[in-house]
Amino acid sequence: MAHRRAALQREAQHWLLRLTSGSATMHDATAFEHWCGQSPAHVEAFAQTRRLWENLGPAADAWMAAEQTRTAAPAPAPRAAALPRTQPRMSRRAFLGAAIAASAALVVLHPPLQLWPSLTDMVADYRTATGEQREIDLGHGVVVQMNTQTAINMRTSSDQAIGIELLGGEIQVKSTGARAAAVSVFAGNGRVDVGTMAKCNVRCDATDVQVTGLEGATTLRYQGQVAVLQTAQRAQYGEGGVGRVTPADIDAVMAWRRRVLIFDGQPLADVVREINRYRPGKVILANDALAQRKVQARFSLNQLADVAALIQDAYGAKVTSLPGGIVILS
CATH class of the missing domain: 3.55.50.30 (Phage tail protein beta-alpha-beta fold)
Structure with a gap:
């Protein structure tokens, strides 16, 4: 039993090294979740390793640096071996801890199991925590409702919001009222144009973006493809291009607002x-x-x-x- 616990701790340490190495891929993220799902002992082993690293503070940086130097090419964790160099790289994130100086901040990928926010989320113009919802009045008749785990940046011109960059999560955008202006949502390498006197719901999960028209006309633009949504219509875009326009259940789409x-x-x-x-x-x-x-x-x-x-x-x-x-x- 003790031998098994020691083995799990070694595997958990390998995972922590791999996930913070700057060279992990999306395949690694999937493999890591599979590893965690094998048993509660796997999850607890990683949780203990993470807690130890957090509590050590600056000493953890030295340990990480020494380990990564000693293992110039870190041994891959189980089920993540021999990955092709052509695998797409995941974007880097910096994990900020109160006990870690900014100069020694550890570069990480998407936080394992999304147990803490990424740096991109932390420095966004607006963000919501897990379970939090928030309303942002951008002026000129444009209001944004933010759902849980959502981060956005603003694009402005002459102090007027002309665009919303949805980094991740879900928003409802409403452009209504006497002074309403058209506004664009930039998400997943595409653009969603919310017409004047219109309202839509936009959700961005990784590379897939789902858009639902709630009122008026909404236009999707992605890699030269265009789709126009009317009230109670939805479509998505991503690596497969723009999907077909289908009917939408507005009550279900708007349920999170309730x-x-x-x-x-x-x-x-x-x-x-x-x-x-x-x-x-x-x-x-x-x-x-x-x-x-x-x-x-x-x-x-x-x-x-x-x-x-x-x-x-x-x-x-x-x-x-x-x-x-x-x-x-x-």
């Missing part, structure tokens, strides 16, 4: 992924059969602290709770 989540036949895996945007920590599904179960449910955001118990009652899932709000469903 602090409600609505699920109508989605797999439990998708439900958990959505719930993780609103609650601290992370719910991890470690059961493939359970992940495919279809869900019909309506959750108040105030219920999410008890969501694991609700899933346990409804589907008989085994629940393992760990420090930091991490929950394993198996």
Whole structure:
């Protein structure tokens, strides 16, 4: 048993080194989540390693530097070996800690399991924490509603908002009123033009952007492709180009404004992924059969602290709770 714990600690240390090396890929992020999902012991081993690093402060920098020098090409963690050099690189992030001087800030990728904000989110013009929602009045008839875990930067001209850069998360943009002006949302290498006297919902997950027209006309522009949305229509764009325009359930799209989540036949895996945007920590599904179960449910955001118990009652899932709000469903 002691030998197994020591082995897990070594693997967790390898993961921390790999994720902070500046050379990890999206494949690594997927492999890391798979590694965490193998057992509660895996998650706890990484949590202990991270807590140790945070508590050490500057001493951790020296340890990291020594380890990365000693292992000039760090040994890959399990399931992440022999990655092609052509794999797309993940963007770098700097993890800021109160005990770490700015000159020694550690460069990291997307925070593992999204347990803390990235530097890009921290320095955004506006951002919301997990579970937080916020309204921003940009003036000239333009109002932005920000959902949980959302970060935006403003593009202005002559003190007037002419563009919103959605770094990640979800917003509703309304351009209404007597002095309303058209405004553009830049997200995922594309652009969403919100017409005068119009309203739309824009959600950016990694490279995919989903747009729903709520009132008036909204125009999507991505790599030379254009789509126009009217009220109750939706489309998405990303690596596959611009998708087709389809009808949208406005009540479901706007449910987050009422602090409600609505699920109508989605797999439990998708439900958990959505719930993780609103609650601290992370719910991890470690059961493939359970992940495919279809869900019909309506959750108040105030219920999410008890969501694991609700899933346990409804589907008989085994629940393992760990420090930091991490929950394993198996």
